[in-house]
Amino acid sequence: MQQLNISKLKYVLFDWDNTLAESRTSLVYAVDKVLANYGLPCWEVSKEKRNRNLSFKDNFPLIFGDKAKEAYEEYREIYKQIVINKITTFDKVPEVIKFFLEHKVRLIIMTNKERCLLEYELPLLFEKNNFYKIVCGHEAPADKPDGQHALYALKGLLKPEEINRDNVWIIGDSPQDSSVALSIGALPIRINKSIWGDGIQEKDSRIIWVENFSKLLKLLKLAKN
Numbered sequence: 001m002q003q004l005n006i007s008k009l010k011y012v013l014f015d016w017d018n019t020l021a022e023s024r025t026s027l028v029y030a031v032d033k034v035l036a037n038y039g040l041p042c043w044e045v046s047k048e049k050r051n052r053n054l055s056f057k058d059n060f061p062l063i064f065g066d067k068a069k070e071a072y073e074e075y076r077e078i079y080k081q082i083v084i085n086k087i088t089t090f091d092k093v094p095e096v097i098k099f100f101l102e103h104k105v106r107l108i109i110m111t112n113k114e115r116c117l118l119e120y121e122l123p124l125l126f127e128k129n130n131f132y133k134i135v136c137g138h139e140a141p142a143d144k145p146d147g148q149h150a151l152y153a154l155k156g157l158l159k160p161e162e163i164n165r166d167n168v169w170i171i172g173d174s175p176q177d178s179s180v181a182l183s184i185g186a187l188p189i190r191i192n193k194s195i196w197g198d199g200i201q202e203k204d205s206r207i208i209w210v211e212n213f214s215k216l217l218k219l220l221k222l223a224k225n
Contacts, residue, residue: 002208004223008166009105011132013153015144015172016111016118018192020093021125026086027056030079034071038064053145053176055112055137080120089125090192092213097130099220106132110153110170110180112143145176147183160184171216178207191216 017023031043040046040063050059060068060075100107107130111118115136122128133153137143140152150170151160158168163185170181173192181188182204189208210216 002219004208004219005166006103006105006220006223009169010167011106011108011154011157012100013108013110013150013168013170015174015177016109016113018173019171020089021121022088022090023083023121026079026083029082030075033078034075037074038067038071055143057114057137076117079117083121084124087121087124090213092217096213096217096220097126099217101130108132108153109134110144110149112137115139145179147180150180150184150186178204182206189216
């Protein structure tokens with residue numbers, strides 16, 4: 001069994017979509033509506049045009065061309081109407097958050113999602129004051145998978161040379177989350193299946209692979225502290 005050590009842990013950076021929040025259902029429903037409005041194939045087909053290293057929003061020009069701005073505005077409004085009733089978190093996420101807070105670990109949300117949507121969703125699931133800091137898309141010099149996103153989130157908290165696998169963990173569902181962690185020397189923890197199925201077969205011994213938050217909570221309770 002993989003073993004974790006929380007004795008030196010100071011910061012945990014969480015991805016949002018498909019990590020803390022099950023928002024994929026709402027996203028697909030909303031974008032399918034917009035794609036249909038523009039006479040384009042459904043998301044399962046259209047997503048093949050995307051750049052996996054760009055945020056969902058930043059992929060709109062690749063899919064909608066010169067109609068990207070207006071299409072995204074339509075998407076945003078439909079998404080907000082849907083997500084308020086559909087968004088959920090995953091089993092044992094609240095308990096994992098509570099565990100970290102009880103052990104004086106500061107929690108940060110690091111997401112490529114735009115802030116207006118993140119801040120709309122967050123109170124539907126969690127108390128905002130559980131999170132010491134939130135960094136959204138286009139707020140850092142570069143978004144995930146670039147390490148600058150994490151460095152920006154940790155700015156004023158740790159110097160780049162102080163970051164290591166003991167004091168900073170990055171928890172997310174995608175290869176992009178793991179890439180950020182590895183690029184700055186933090187510990188990557190991959191949880192759930194990637195939101196779009198990217199990198200399911202990827203294996204890297206530097207990454208801690210955890211099936212779900214229930215398994216993560218068990219590891220945390222067994223952790224050295």
